[in-house]
Amino acid sequence: MRPYDAFLLLSFGGPETDDDVIPFLENVTRGRGIPRERLAEVGEHYFLFGGVSPINQQCRDLIEAVRADFSANGVDLPIYWGNRFWDPLLAETVAQMAKDGVRRVVALATSAYCCYSSRRAYLDDIATAREAAGPDAPEIDLIGPFFDHxxxxxxxxxxxxxxxxxxxxxxxxxxxxxxxxxxxxxxxxxxxxxxxxxxxxxxxxxxxxxxxxxxxxxxxxxxxxxxxxxxxxxxxxxxxxxxxxxxxxxxxxxxxxxxxxxxxxxxxxxxxxxxxxxxxxxxxxxxxxxxxxxxxALAPGTHPRFVSMVRELIAERAEPGGQPAGLSALPPCARESSACCQPR
CATH class of the missing domain: 3.40.50.1400 (Rossmann fold)
Known part of the structure; x- marks a missing residue:
C-alpha cells in the first residue's frame, strides 16, 4: 500500500443528541441564508430518532470492519476518520495526522457517485483543512467515484x-x-x-x-x-x-x-x-x-464485499498507472480536474 502511510475515511457527519441537531444543521447550511424555523422543521426528522443520525455509528462500524480486513490481509495502515459537518471534523483530523507525522494519506469518501456535493465539495474541504493545518499537513489523495466497482x-x-x-x-x-x-x-x-x-x-x-x-x-x-x-x-x-x-x-x-x-x-x-x-x-x-x-433493500453498509472493496481501491490507487475496476463502459469522471463537478 505504499506510498501511503495512513487511510482516511471521509463522511458527512451527523448529530448524536437532541442538542446537536440545530448546531449540526447550522454547519450544513452556513452561508446559505436558511431561516432558523426551516432548520427546526428539518430537525424534526432527527428528533424522531432521539436526535441521533445513524451515519456516525455506521462510519465506526465500517472502520472496524476495514481494520479487521486490513489485518487479515497484511495491510499496515492506521485509519483516521473526518467529517464535513460534525465531530470528528475533518480539519481536526488533518491537524491530528500532521501532529502524528503522517505525510501521505489515501482517502475514501462515503459517496459513490460524481456530483458537486459528493465529490468536489470533499476536495474543497480537504484543501481547506490542509491549509488550516499548516506546512506539516499531509498530502491527501482522494479515491475517485466507485459507483460501478x-x-x-x-x-x-x-x-x-x-x-x-x-x-x-x-x-x-x-x-x-x-x-x-x-x-x-x-x-x-x-x-x-x-x-x-x-x-x-x-x-x-x-x-x-x-x-x-x-x-x-x-x-x-x-x-x-x-x-x-x-x-x-x-x-x-x-x-x-x-x-x-x-x-x-x-x-x-x-x-x-x-x-x-x-x-x-x-x-x-x-x-x-x-x-x-x-x-x-x-x-x-x-x-x-x-x-x-x-x-x-439495505445499502451496502458493512457487507464483506464492500469492505474488501476499500482495500482494493487503495491498492489500485497505490499502483502506478492502476485502473479502478469498473463494470460499466462509462468514461471516468475527471477525478482530479478543477472542472469536475463544479456547482452552477
Whole structure:
C-alpha cells in the first residue's frame, strides 16, 4: 500500500443528541441564508430518532470492519476518520495526522457517485483543512467515484434479492424495483463530470445512476421492471431538481395497477438519515396509504464485499498507472480536474 502511510475515511457527519441537531444543521447550511424555523422543521426528522443520525455509528462500524480486513490481509495502515459537518471534523483530523507525522494519506469518501456535493465539495474541504493545518499537513489523495466497482454493485444485488424475497410470493414477479438516489438541482447534475467527458444530459451523476440500476437489475436476473427515482429534495420550489420524486412515482404506480415495490437506496453507501426518514418513514407511509406492498433493500453498509472493496481501491490507487475496476463502459469522471463537478 505504499506510498501511503495512513487511510482516511471521509463522511458527512451527523448529530448524536437532541442538542446537536440545530448546531449540526447550522454547519450544513452556513452561508446559505436558511431561516432558523426551516432548520427546526428539518430537525424534526432527527428528533424522531432521539436526535441521533445513524451515519456516525455506521462510519465506526465500517472502520472496524476495514481494520479487521486490513489485518487479515497484511495491510499496515492506521485509519483516521473526518467529517464535513460534525465531530470528528475533518480539519481536526488533518491537524491530528500532521501532529502524528503522517505525510501521505489515501482517502475514501462515503459517496459513490460524481456530483458537486459528493465529490468536489470533499476536495474543497480537504484543501481547506490542509491549509488550516499548516506546512506539516499531509498530502491527501482522494479515491475517485466507485459507483460501478464490483464491491459496490454486488452487495446491492444481494440486498435487493433479499428484499424481493420479503414480499408475498404472489407479489414478487410484478413488483417494481425503484432505485432511489438523492435528488440534486438539475444545474448541478448537468455540471457533473466536467467538460468533454462524454456524458449526456444530466452529466456524470445521472449517467452513473442509470448504469448502476442496469447493472444491479441484470445481475438480479428476475426480470422485474425497474426505474430510477429521486428523494430528499430541498431548496426553493422555483429551482428545478431531478425528478421523479419517489412519493409522486409511487402514487402514479398505484394508478397504473402496480401492487408492490422494492426500493433500493443505491444512491447511498449506508442506511443513514435520508434512508431512515425519507424512505422508511415518508415513502413507506405513501405506499401503505395506497395499499402498495413496500420493502426496502439495505445499502451496502458493512457487507464483506464492500469492505474488501476499500482495500482494493487503495491498492489500485497505490499502483502506478492502476485502473479502478469498473463494470460499466462509462468514461471516468475527471477525478482530479478543477472542472469536475463544479456547482452552477
Amino acid at each position: 464490483p464491491g459496490f454493485v454486488e452487495p446491492l444485488v444481494e440486498h435487493t434479492r433479499e428484499a424481493l424475497a420479503g414480499l408475498p410470493a404472489d407479489k414478487r414477479a410484478g413488483a417494481r424495483l425503484l432505485f432511489s438516489a438523492h435528488s440534486i438541482p438539475t444545474a448541478m447534475a448537468d455540471a457533473s463530470g466536467g467538460p468533454g467527458q462524454g456524458y449526456g444530459p444530466g452529466g456524470a451523476y445521472v449517467a452513473q445512476l442509470r448504469q448502476v440500476a442496469r447493472l444491479v437489475s441484470e445481475r438480479l436476473g428476475t426480470g422485474n421492471d425497474y426505474e430510477l427515482v429521486y428523494q430528499s429534495r430541498s431548496g426553493p420550489p422555483s429551482q428545478p431538481w431531478l425528478e421523479p420524486d419517489i412519493n409522486d412515482r409511487i402514487e402514479e404506480l398505484a394508478e397504473e395497477g402496480v401492487s408492490a415495490v422494492v426500493v433500493v437506496p443505491y444512491g447511498f453507501v449506508s442506511d443513514h438519515m435520508e434512508v431512515k426518514y425519507d424512505l422508511d418513514h415518508e415513502a413507506l407511509d405513501t405506499a401503505r396509504g395506497l395499499g402498495i406492498d413496500f420493502v426496502r
